[in-house]
Amino acid sequence: MTEQRRLRVLIVDDQTLIRTGFRLILTARGLTVVGEAADGVEALAAVREHRPDVVLLDIRMPNMDGLEAAKRILAAHPQCRVLMLTTFDLDQYVYAALAAGASGFLLKDVTPEHLVAAVRLVSTGDALLAPSITRRLVARYATGQHTPHSTPPVRPAPHRDLAALTPREVEVLTLIGRGLSNAELADTLHLSEATVKTHVARIFSKLALRDRVQAVIVAYETGLVAPGDNDA
Incomplete structure (x- = not known):
């Protein structure tokens, strides 16, 4: 991606205030917000229409949650990068989202500077989480060490040779x-x-x-x- 082309971002969250706040932050710092969506179904349509570089995608949404939306988006548009939005640190869906192809995670109370830096980072093909942090997350969820009330992780198919x-x-x-x-x-x-x-x-x-x-x-x-x- 050339430096001259502005990054294109799609914001997906069922809370209007979150979408508005993120839009203001990103546009003020030179990024282009190509659209917004309130659930996973709308997100799929918006990605097809706008072809964003990065999708900010809430995990918990009505109609279609962020995990299913991430899997479908990345299957149809592998060049796209997905940053998952979550309210709680170490959400029980972290491993499932990583397995679905997400490039990283942001808490919704992220600072403006961190938000912009994260979008720019994953747009280059890098991952937001440090390898050591990712390793501990995967170690926890890949071995089934989730809480009794959490959703079991979605594991990727064993297709790696x-x-x-x-x-x-x-x-x-x-x-x-x-x-x-x-x-x-x-x-x-x-x-x-x-x-x-x-x-x-x-x-x-x-x-x-x-x-x-x-x-x-x-x-x-x-x-x-x-x-x-x-x-x-």
């Missing part, structure tokens, strides 16, 4: 699953950061991964990493 990876790439994916950054990977494997970035890019390409969040999930789902490995 690790046989496509070289032994070095498997090693890199394992370390990504343990929460290591590119700099830490380079130090651990005695490689340059440029070489590490090449390995990471090839892993993402071979396994059709969107970002490091999905890489962490795959590392857990395939058994490369177990809960508690290098736990921080």
